[in-house]
Amino acid sequence: MNMNKAEHIIKGFSDVYNKMVSLNKFKMEDSLKEYTSSEVHCIEYIGENVDSNVTKLAESFYMTRGAISKITKKLIKKGAIESYQKPDNKKEIYFRLTKQGQETYKIHEGLHKEFQQRDKVVFDQVTEEQLDMMLNFMKKYSRHLDAEIKKQGLEIKDQSDFE
Template structure:
């Protein structure tokens, strides 16, 4: 196995191990909500003036899938849609108080996972962080370019 294959294998294993370890706590704390629902709630909380197009891009889903998901979230009273007075064509989304509660639980879980794993990050130097961020940035740019070419 060459270094590229080994690196990709290690990254996939790391990702799967994190998901496997976090999954029971996430499912318990956010019972009744799918991962996609929670992710869209998080994006609505983070992205200003968020609409279907922005949610689709942020979630790597189709606009059709996002439309279905947002309808479910509206029905569950976790989000609401709104329009601007000057633009009645575009529909935007914001969290309801119930949606904000789900997002707060999700963010608290992220924080607790970081705290749990703090010993790993405490040992890392600035240079190690910088090297990892450079690699991830280059790789993501490459993937974005490939995705753009497919469209």
């Protein structure tokens, strides 16, 4: 295995990711002015996952429960989410989107579709077999990083969307 190629691949991932983030950031910030990136991701997660709580959000974003608590407090203050409890469990606090939060969620989803459409031209040139090979590689690499994280005693759960 040529380590030079491996370095190029990793640098390539990083470059592509940074370009996507900066390109998408302008449009996101313009359309969702009143929210930070972390807040928007929180809204997205709560919109897609029933009974979201601080623990699930922290695991999903590789953040501390304290950091998530700050974000959810701000989102409650901004009127995007509300907290609730279940009658059978008065200890656990869950979150759901308010009407305003659902509007924000829809705007965010629309932007994602727009970005996918913009990038479709590249993915249309790649065969199913090539996509499968790339996904397979990402799975392997992600599992390797999970194992390294575990070795170092860091508490990060695998949240990969490669399955």
